[in-house]
Amino acid sequence: MSNKRIYLCGFLIAGxxxxxxxxxxxxxxETPFLKLDHYVSIARTLDQGMFDLLFFADRLAIADRYGSSHEMGxxxxxxxxxxxxxxxxxxAMAAVxxxxxxxxxxxxxxxxxxxxxxxxxxxxxxxSGRAAWNVVTSMNDGEAQNFGAVSHLGHDARYDRADEFMEVTTKLWDSWDEDALVLDRAAGIYADPAKVHYINYKGSYFQSxxxxxxxxxPQGRPTIIQAxxxxxxKAFAARWSEIIFALQPNLGRMQSFTKDVHAALASAGRPPTAAKVLMAMMPFIGATRAEAEAKRDLHDSLVDPRVGLSTLAAHANADFGDLSxxxxVDEIASTGSQGNLAALRSIAGDGAMTIGDAGRIYGAGVMCPRAVGTPDDVADxxxxxxxxxxxxxxxxSPAFLPDTFDEFVRHVVPILKARGFLPSQPAHGTLRDRLGQGA
Ligand SMILES: Cc1cc2nc3c(=O)[nH]c(=O)nc-3n(C[C@H](O)[C@H](O)[C@H](O)COP(=O)(O)O)c2cc1C
Structure with missing residues (x-):
């Protein structure tokens, strides 16, 4: 491959x-989002379509911050x-x-x-070595209340706890030496106890x-994704992650985000190649530009701005239901994800973004940048x-399922391969090997 390798990940929520x-x-x-076949078939498409990874975003509560009610959501x-x-x-996806x-x-x-x-x-x-963990610190009070806490831990305290969480899990994954399994069937020896270690971890948040x-x-520990x-x-991601997932609405913000990540990696003593930065992108692909734009317009016409506001309120951990x-958006006070609100403000540029506009943007794609056009336009x-x-x-990030992934794999992936940005065959080995990051 002569060109820079492009890494591809499919974004999913099980819903x-x-x-x-x-x-x-x-x-x-109908999109059968409660049926296994729906997901398994998407996994097959992406696997055959040279995607390196798919992952499920997740959260642990219904959203009821907007208007302090679950009505809208x-x-x-x-x-x-x-x-x-x-x-x-x-x-199930692993099996197929x-x-x-x-x-x-x-x-x-x-x-x-x-x-x-x-x-x-x-x-x-x-x-066989393809597991990845998107490590999140969670966002809102609804999640806290489902786990017996009144409100969410403070922002930086969540990351302190997350650092400790990673230390414990890493020690647990390392508690079996690589050659601890003996499996000597004739002698009846399963494993070598000297190669299996107590970790006796005692920290401020956890003991194990x-x-x-x-x-x-096979990978020793899962490949770590962080967002x-x-x-x-970013400092947390620079210490632990191998994939950094970012949602930045335009090229300028993507560039400064990646620059910051590289600086954070350097401060953590890691080279810029130690973590791959993957940006969210929502493609609308058509045989002609007009067809792609029509798909986009149809998609956007199906989004009610209030559904976007319900999700935004959950992300921001803020109830702004009483605001007109x-x-x-400057009037929203967030105790949840600060990054997402900062990105939203940046889309407005010098002009003020109204809460109604924010609802439309959030509902249509949570600020995902878009590539709209022919397969060549999208690839370019x-x-x-x-x-x-x-x-x-x-x-x-799909606009419709399975449509977006089918179209991307059928029409854009061959162009990326032909232009030398994707290998012609999938690489062998574990996910970490495939990312070029060794064990
Ligand atoms: C692009 C992106 C995707 C995220 N995906 C999830 C998710 O699936 N589940 C979740 O609980 N938090 C998710 N988060 C939240 C972050 O992992 C993090 O907990 C939160 O944004 C607060 O940290 P921050 O202020 O450093 O952004 C996501 C954040 C971003 C920016």
């Missing part, structure tokens, strides 16, 4: 919407109206795919390190004795972003 809140309203057919179907647990789905990495989101604020270490070790074994009750998995976008979030749709746009150094690849 009716993704970034696009119109997914379940596909005019062509449940009635209109916001991002949190339904989210099934991704792990069983990934197990060969190459693609399989990622789930799990929270360091509401999960326990021992459970997480087991889940990802299991997924890594049964997928260990060892894990699963032998070391925090605040300064503290003509008020500006994503190649130019990678060539500018703003990203190592993309998290492709």
């Amino acid at each position: 009716p919407v993704v970034h696009s809140h119109a997914v379940w309203r596909n005019p062509k057919y 449940i009635r209109l179907g916001d991002q949190d109206a339904t989210r099934m647990d991704p792990m069983p789905i990934l197990g 795919t060969k190459h693609i990495g399989l990622g789930a989101t799990r929270s360091t604020t509401y999960d326990a390190p021992y459970n997480i270490a087991r889940e990802f070790s299991t997924l890594d074994h049964i997928s 004795r260990g060892p894990l009750n699963i032998p070391r998995s 925090g976008s605040s300064g503290r979030g 749709l003509d008020a500006t 746009q994503i190649i130019s972003i990678v060539e500018s150094g703003a990203a190592d690849g993309f998290v492709i």
Whole structure:
């Protein structure tokens, strides 16, 4: 391959919407988002279509911040109206795919390190080294209340806890030496106890004795994905992650985000290649530009701005239901994701963005930038972003399912291959090998 390799990831939520809140309203057919076949068939498409990874974003509560009620989110179907647990789905996907990495989101604020270490070790074994964990610190009070807390931990405290969570899980994954399994059937020796270690971890948030009750998995530990976008979030990502997922609405913000990530990696003593930065992108692909624009317009016409506001309120952990749709987004006080609100303000540029506009943008795609046009147009746009150094690849966010992935794999992937940005055959080995990051 002569050109810079582009990495591709498919974005999913195990529910009716993704970034696009119109997914379940596909005019062509019902989207069977509660059925396993739906997900398994998407996984097959992406696996055969040279995607490196797919992952499920996730959250642990319905959204009821907007107007302090679940009325809007449940009635209109916001991002949190339904989210099934991704792990069983990934197990089924592992059975029918060969190459693609399989990622789930799990929270360091509401999960326990021992459970997480087991889940990802299991997924890594049964997928022969393709497990990935999108590490999140969670966002809002609804999630806190589902786990017995009154309100969400403070922003930086969540990341302190997350650092400790990673230390514990890493020690658990390392608690079995690579050669601890003996499997001497004739002598009846299963494993070497000297190579299986107690970890005796005692920190401020967690204690765990260990060892894990699963032998070391093919990757040793799952490939780590992270998507925090605040300064503290980037420092955390620079310390732990191998894939950084970002949603930046335009090229300028992509470039400065990636520059910041490279600086944070340097401060953590890691080279810029240690973590691949993948940017969210929502393609609308047509045989002609007019056809692609018509698809986009149809999609956007299916989005009610109030459904976007319900999701935005959950992301921002803020109830701005009493603010008029003509008020500006500057009036929203966030205690949730700071990065997302900053991006929203930046779209407005010098002009003020109203809350009504924010609802439309959020509902249509949570600010995902778009590539609208023929397959060549879409390929050109994503190649130019990678060539500018703003990203190592993309998290492709579907407008409709399975349509967007089918179209991207059928029409754009062959162009990327022909132009030398994707290998002609899938690489062998684990997900981490495929990312060129070794074990
Ligand atoms: C692009 C992007 C995707 C995210 N996906 C999830 C998710 O699926 N589930 C979740 O609980 N948090 C998700 N988050 C939240 C972050 O992981 C993080 O907990 C939150 O943004 C607060 O950190 P920050 O202020 O550093 O952005 C996402 C954030 C961003 C920017």
